[in-house]
Amino acid sequence: MNRFIAFVKKEFLHIFRDYRTMLILFIMPIAQILIFGFAITTEIKDASIAILDKSKDEVTRELTQKLLSSGYFNNDAYLTSESQIEPAFNDQRVKMVVVFEPEFGRNLQKEGTANVQLVCDASDPNQARMLSQFAEGIFASYASQGVVKGIQPEVRMFYNESLEGVYMSIPGIMAMILMLVSAMMTSISITREKEYGSMEVLLISPLKPLQIIMGKVTPYVMMALINAVSILALGYFVFGVPVKGSIILLLMECLLFTILALSLGILISTVAKNQMVAMFMSMFALMLPVILLSGFIFPVENMPLPLRIISNIIPPKWFIIIVKTIMLKGGGLLYVWKETLILIGFVVLFVTLSVKKFKIRLQ
Known part of the structure; x- marks a missing residue:
């Protein structure tokens, strides 16, 4: 039995002296857990978006603030025309553009409905799907509070309309x-x-x-x-x-x-x-x-x-x-x-x- 214990001690010393073995046994599992734990997530946090506000009224400003204060989105730029959307995507600046139609607030008040377009960079279809769903959820939550009714989000996918993985x-x-x-x-x-x-x-x-x-x-x-x-x-x-x-x-x-x-x-x-x-x-x-x-x-x-x-x-x-x-x-x-x-x-x-x-x- 003493010989066996001595042999086991020798094996332990052999392992502890080899830094490569120590790396595999202890450092690699810790690194994998940390990387997988932090990297594998389906949450949306501070995704860069741009706002194209053709109405610039109180309602669109309030909705924009609602989006940005949610913690899901971060405003990268305010666009002035549709022609700036594709260059913004190509420059890797934004992942989604929120487009409010002209006279957004007035249409809500008079007609009871208004349109907002969510233009997403679908070169990453999973992210585009999540971004649009989060934005639609924020609009729905805002409407459910009785502040506005009849907001109609229209989702448009750039580069990958069918969201092919x-x-x-x-x-x-x-x-x-x-x-x-x-x-x-x-x-x-x-x-x-x-x-x-x-x-x-x-x-x-x-x-x-x-x-x-x-x-x-x-x-x-x-x-x-x-x-x-x-x-x-x-x-x-x-x-x-x-x-x-x-x-x-x-x-x-x-x-x-x-x-x-x-x-x-x-x-x-x-x-x-x-x-x-x-x-x-x-x-x-x-x-x-x-x-x-x-x-x-x-x-x-x-x-x-x-x-x-x-x-x-x-x-x-x-x-x-x-x-x-x-x-x-x-x-x-x-x-x-x-x-x-x-x-x-x-x-x-x-x-x-x-x-x-x-x-x-x-x-």
């Missing part, structure tokens, strides 16, 4: 596949060289660190692009997801994101000591953030401030915005140049860190 899933799936597959394959690539002992041969060769990195990345670029084209083709021909913008621009953005994912994979491989560690880092460090914090499934706007800040360093978030803008909204480079520059910045950062890691190994 696949319009949201195709951009997200593309980002997830390109990120996971590309990063994982490249991270395993170099760690395999380490395990086989051929990495040292590369490090002492005349090739510069940047050349080694580019040589590792290049073969996977074409394979990842084939995946991207396949996803786009399936989305268009099988599921009917439109490509309203430039297909050339879309493919160039896919190429940029592929290079980013491959560069991140190379960076992971320079840190990981073996293939198992590289695979674990790729899965844990990429899968959860891509699914939870990129806006793929759950709206980033509904998350607590710390998670919203963290989401800004999740590259797939910006790629999904780009894909939706080009595919569903027909926007050009003018509407996605900021997100494109962010992705380029990530590429430069990951490549620079990878080269630095190689230089450290050479010293």
